[in-house]
Amino acid sequence: MRRTAPLILGAGPAGCAAAIALAREGAAPILLDRDADVRDCLCGGFLSWRTVDQLRALGVNPEVLGARRVDRLALLAHGAEAVVPLPSPAWSLSRRALDSALRQRAQALGATLAVDTARGLDGTTVLGQRQRWSGDGLFLATGKHDLRGHPRPRQTNDPALGLRLRLPSTPAREALLSGRIELHLFRGGYAGMVLQEDGSANLCLALRKSVLAACGGHPVQLFKQLTARSPALSERLGVEWRDHPIESIGAVPYGLIAEQTEPGLFHLGDQAAVIPSLAGEGISIALASGEMAARHWLAGGSATAPAYQRALARKARGPMRAAGLARAFAESPLGARAGVAMAQRVPPVLHWLMDASRIHPDAPLAQAPAAP
Structure with missing residues (x-):
């Protein structure tokens, strides 16, 4: 049947x-x-x-x-x-x-x-x-x-959160990221960055909820702190990252x-x-x-x-x-x-x-x- x-x-x-x-x-x-x-x-x-x-x-x-x-x-x-x-x-x-x-x-x-x-x-x-x-x-x-x-x-009481920032294609990012995927490690989390098919850079962060809470719960403040501590990440984000939306997802188990x-x-x-x-x-x-x-x-x-x-x-x-x-x-x-x-x-x-x-x-x- x-x-x-x-x-x-x-x-x-x-x-x-x-x-x-x-x-x-x-x-x-x-x-x-x-x-x-x-x-x-x-x-x-x-x-x-x-x-x-x-x-x-x-x-x-x-x-x-x-x-x-x-x-x-x-x-x-x-x-x-x-x-x-x-x-x-x-x-x-x-x-x-x-x-x-x-x-x-x-x-x-x-x-x-x-x-x-x-x-x-x-x-x-x-x-x-x-x-x-x-x-x-x-x-x-x-x-x-x-x-x-x-x-x-x-x-856990301190679950993982996800943040994503998509940045446009630039010659500088192409030179830095072509052919490689990067993991930027920091206390309580990490950020993965890779170029996609249209040349844009996809930056995804996985971090503990407490890390974002320490920045007042504001992703922009978190990015400011991370770029201040990491010249390499700052170089890849440039100055225009503030002009692009930061997407998020909460409580990833x-x-x-x-x-x-x-x-x-x-x-x-x-x-x-x-x-x-x-x-x-x-x-x-x-x-x-x-x-x-x-x-x-x-x-x-x-x-x-x-x-x-x-x-x-x-x-x-x-x-x-x-x-x-x-x-x-x-x-x-x-x-x-x-x-x-x-x-x-x-x-x-x-x-x-x-x-x-x-x-x-x-x-x-x-x-x-x-x-x-």
Whole structure:
């Protein structure tokens, strides 16, 4: 007997990966999202070599989309700098370009995109602003945003916050950032900076809530303090950064892994495992979780959700621990200095940490179906 189409809430990388895998097998999923047009999300502009392999297997090629090649990692902390070649080339691409391509791929294979704002859940039924939405199983892929009534557990009284600043292309930034991704480390947080396909510079900060609170809760004051303490960051931001909006997202539960779920409810992406952003593997886990959830659904229907969630948690624990260790070092002045010194003197140690925080292609979590 033919199943009812599954429902996917959230048309980002995780939701689209699930939709692509399901549609390839004729499941005709419904992709439900609040936006008809793709927004440029706060984070996720860096694509590791593992992520690029997964995207290509799903039928999306970042190079064709204009992604910029990244082959070096620069660590900058307290006046010191270390530059280390990446184990394999990575790429930088805006989320608007990436998510648009994934949506198009899913729809081309038979997924349906529907637009509505979710107000909550009734079991596995989505209570939308326009109507109620249901299907044979719900794939929850709302990213870092929690659905009303379904918050993820808060693990600390000093949670992480995310800030993003997008700066226009300039010759100076091109010269400083071409071919590399930078991590600027400071007490209580870090800032990642990379050029995107249009030459603009994407600066994303992950920091403890207490760091922003010490600046009166004002992001502009925080940026003033950071640039005053870091000539390198000041050089990259220039003087015009004040003319551009600072976007934010609150209470990001880094380290969270969803261990359990109820039958019919598949947690994907950041609703399943929130890896610290300095690992650069958030998109990889999102894609892998969507594809893995789809495989379970195709094998046994919506009742397989608990088995999927346990399997995903098991596969994500190792990379999550490695990324958590890296984050702890990055947020500590002593740890940051030690990390930069180690990268300068023993680059293979940093390569080991990069590898440990990534999903290996021979692991079930990262296997994606071959592109047609």
